[in-house]
Amino acid sequence: MFGYAGKILKVNLTNQRAEELPTSDYAERFLGGKGLAAKLYWDEMPPKAAAADPRSAVIFSTGPLAGAPGIGASRWMVSGKSPVSDPEHFVHCNLGGRWGNDLKAAGYDALMITGRSERPVYLFLHDGICEFKDANGLRGKGAIRTRRILKVEYGEGISVAAVGPAGESGAVMANVIAEDDASGSAGLGGVMGSKNLKAIVVPQGKLKIQMAYPEHFKQLAARYRALGKEPITAVAGVPMRIMGPNTRRAPCPLCSFDCIRRTYESKEGDAGKFMCQSAIFYRPMAEAIYGPDSDIPFRATKLCDEYGLDTMAVSVIIGWLWRCIRAGILNDQNTGLPLSKFGTIEFLDTLLHKISLREGFGELLAKGVHKAAESLGGKAVSALAPLVSKAGQENTYDARLYPNTALLHATEPRNPTPQLQEISRVIFKWLEWRRGEDGAFVSGEVARRIAARFWGSEIAADFTTFEGKALAAKMIQDREYAKECLILCSFVWPVMEARFTPDHVGDPTLEAQVLTAVTGREFDESSLNRVGERVFNLHRAILLREGHRGTADDRLPELWFTEPIKWDMPNPNLEVPGPNGQPVSRKGATVDRSAFEQSKKEYYRLRGWDPETGIPPEAALRALDLGDTAENLSQRRILP
Ligand code: SF4
Numbered sequence: 001m002f003g004y005a006g007k008i009l010k011v012n013l014t015n016q017r018a019e020e021l022p023t024s025d026y027a028e029r030f031l032g033g034k035g036l037a038a039k040l041y042w043d044e045m046p047p048k049a050a051a052a053d054p055r056s057a058v059i060f061s062t063g064p065l066a067g068a069p070g071i072g073a074s075r076w077m078v079s080g081k082s083p084v085s086d087p088e089h090f091v092h093c094n095l096g097g098r099w100g101n102d103l104k105a106a107g108y109d110a111l112m113i114t115g116r117s118e119r120p121v122y123l124f125l126h127d128g129i130c131e132f133k134d135a136n137g138l139r140g141k142g143a144i145r146t147r148r149i150l151k152v153e154y155g156e157g158i159s160v161a162a163v164g165p166a167g168e169s170g171a172v173m174a175n176v177i178a179e180d181d182a183s184g185s186a187g188l189g190g191v192m193g194s195k196n197l198k199a200i201v202v203p204q205g206k207l208k209i210q211m212a213y214p215e216h217f218k219q220l221a222a223r224y225r226a227l228g229k230e231p232i233t234a235v236a237g238v239p240m241r242i243m244g245p246n247t248r249r250a251p252c253p254l255c256s257f258d259c260i261r262r263t264y265e266s267k268e269g270d271a272g273k274f275m276c277q278s279a280i281f282y283r284p285m286a287e288a289i290y291g292p293d294s295d296i297p298f299r300a301t302k303l304c305d306e307y308g309l310d311t312m313a314v315s316v317i318i319g320w321l322w323r324c325i326r327a328g329i330l331n332d333q334n335t336g337l338p339l340s341k342f343g344t345i346e347f348l349d350t351l352l353h354k355i356s357l358r359e360g361f362g363e364l365l366a367k368g369v370h371k372a373a374e375s376l377g378g379k380a381v382s383a384l385a386p387l388v389s390k391a392g393q394e395n396t397y398d399a400r401l402y403p404n405t406a407l408l409h410a411t412e413p414r415n416p417t418p419q420l421q422e423i424s425r426v427i428f429k430w431l432e433w434r435r436g437e438d439g440a441f442v443s444g445e446v447a448r449r450i451a452a453r454f455w456g457s458e459i460a461a462d463f464t465t466f467e468g469k470a471l472a473a474k475m476i477q478d479r480e481y482a483k484e485c486l487i488l489c490s491f492v493w494p495v496m497e498a499r500f501t502p503d504h505v506g507d508p509t510l511e512a513q514v515l516t517a518v519t520g521r522e523f524d525e526s527s528l529n530r531v532g533e534r535v536f537n538l539h540r541a542i543l544l545r546e547g548h549r550g551t552a553d554d555r556l557p558e559l560w561f562t563e564p565i566k567w568d569m570p571n572p573n574l575e576v577p578g579p580n581g582q583p584v585s586r587k588g589a590t591v592d593r594s595a596f597e598q599s600k601k602e603y604y605r606l607r608g609w610d611p612e613t614g615i616p617p618e619a620a621l622r623a624l625d626l627g628d629t630a631e632n633l634s635q636r637r638i639l640p
Helices: 023-031 033-044 099-104 143-154 166-170 190-192 214-226 276-280 283-289 298-305 311-326 343-354 362-368 371-376 379-387 403-410 417-434 442-453 469-486 510-519 525-545 560-563 594-608 618-623 627-635
Strands: 007-012 017-022 057-063 076-082 089-095 110-114 123-125 130-134 158-160 174-176 182-186 195-204 248-249 261-265 269-273 575-577 583-584
Touching: 007 618, 017 023, 017 298, 023 033, 023 525, 033 076, 033 089, 033 110, 033 469, 033 525, 057 190, 057 298, 076 099, 076 182, 076 190, 089 182, 089 525, 099 158, 123 343, 143 158, 143 174, 143 195, 143 298, 166 190, 166 343, 174 190, 174 560, 190 195, 214 510, 269 298, 276 298, 276 311, 283 298, 298 343, 311 371, 311 379, 343 362, 362 371, 403 417, 403 469, 403 594, 417 442, 417 469, 417 575, 442 469, 442 575, 469 510, 469 525, 510 525, 510 575, 525 560, 525 618, 618 627
Parallel strands: 007 110, 123 195
Antiparallel strands: 007 017, 057 076, 057 110, 076 089, 123 130, 158 174, 158 195, 174 182, 248 261, 261 269, 575 583
16 A cells, blocks of 8 residues: 555453554544544543443554655544543544654554453553553653653653653643654543553654655645645734744654744753644743843643643643632642742642642642542633633634634543534734735735635635635534644645735645645645544544534533623733735634534534434435444444
8 A cells, every 4th residue: 555554453451462453444434533533543442431441442644645755744643532521532642853753763653452451551562462461660750751761761862752740640730741842632642641651662663655656746845835835823912932042943754844843952951842832832821031142941741741731721720820819719838739839840849749649739739630620619610711721631723813713622522622623724924914924925815716716705804704604614624624634734835825916825736746646646725635634523423422412512611702802921912814905903803602503513514414403314425435334333223
């Protein structure tokens, strides 16, 4: 099979058995990455099993383009039931760095793990063998420390994905920390920990895939570069790419883009990742206490990675604690946390330690900030509400500011970051143009042309109305689900805006052309997006089987309907393109409930789902070649 390693490894930790499945059984309908993981999960996971149940499946997957050079194709994915979402639901997280490429170089497109080991173990996959190794000596060790210890044992030529103490204790915001400090959120580190699985080790390999049409691939890669695609490196003027004498580029394997991926070396000689959200999450607090030039923001990121905690989730906890301190709800005495030292590195270390080891107030926080707020009740609950999205994550791309994000937030159990980034990419480029930055080219008119090509209508770029947003949501989701089957990096795909085309509109056909060149299977834009639609519907079927209630759960935070928006960190003036691309302020806007509900019905109709319930009928699933899924849901009396 061109593009693929050809095998999936299925490991059961309870009986320490491993078996191989042919990727070809899955690739035709689901391609790879997100689609492959969704199908494996659908087949394996009992719907009522909890995230921490031994039967729970956690899946590591790569895409058919991983190994294709120069196009940002080496991302990989961890999928499983998230203990963070309430109720627990199937989610994916998308990681960079080299571990995914090394898994594929070891001969596997995906690795699925079920069961629970009686004692702590780590897996060592090499030469077609899966070894179950004793991890007792690694218990309680940080995720990065674990990697270092394993490298002392096996040498530098290995690649490690591990969990820290937070994963071992099952903290719901524990993440997987892999080679190059790549981190995957959604609490799947806690799922790994619940299986007594400390780490997965693969040899570092030189991934080289067989392509069906290598010369055509080279031409497409050249065309891709010629469009002038630039990775996002700043958000509203705030650099996400941290520069300076102590930083250096740290691209994912085979990727030529100078994106945000950077490592940093501290004054003490400690080095590690330092980019994007993880680099800035503690910066405001640290700068207020230590000044602008300290290593504290880097050390804060490093501490989170070492404990194996998600910086996004920690960010929300910190924001909530701050609001509770100011409201007089929490203090040093009633939490046992040094809240009076808020913003110091000692405060953060104690907080992370207590969450990871589930000590005192940390035990409450380890169950999730929502549960912590609810257990305190009253003002503690209202202190949290402005900070979070419907998914209970950090409130990013609020639908009061960007109505285009409403249906994306409403229909997913987690913040659908790649989908939201299709919108933020256009907005942030437009804001650069509004500020008159050198070389900025996404004017209101260009935004409308991009919307017409990528979101189905020019009016989809009018951020003051719900008109056109149902079709835009469907198009974004289908394309992004397809993209995550491949798995292409969201920093550089899709090519929506292009510096060097006459109208500055990019090319939505490139993904399909590249896929054809690599795999030899014929795809065009429409047939590739159809795969995305199939995987989206399979994902919907999984959610329904896990208890999702259709329209009742396709909702937004109540506060977005009632509380006017006042401020947004990346877009402080709340400016958006309005009618005819003219700038409009969204200050004081709320989501129009009736327009949202109408848009939701229109969206269901476009998907072929029941417009009243939001549940796909059997015929809609069969039309997407999901007859087996339809039958299963029918037997469970879930379908209308
Ligand atoms: S653009 Fe950056 S994050 Fe994306 S694959 Fe390339 S190096 Fe990795």
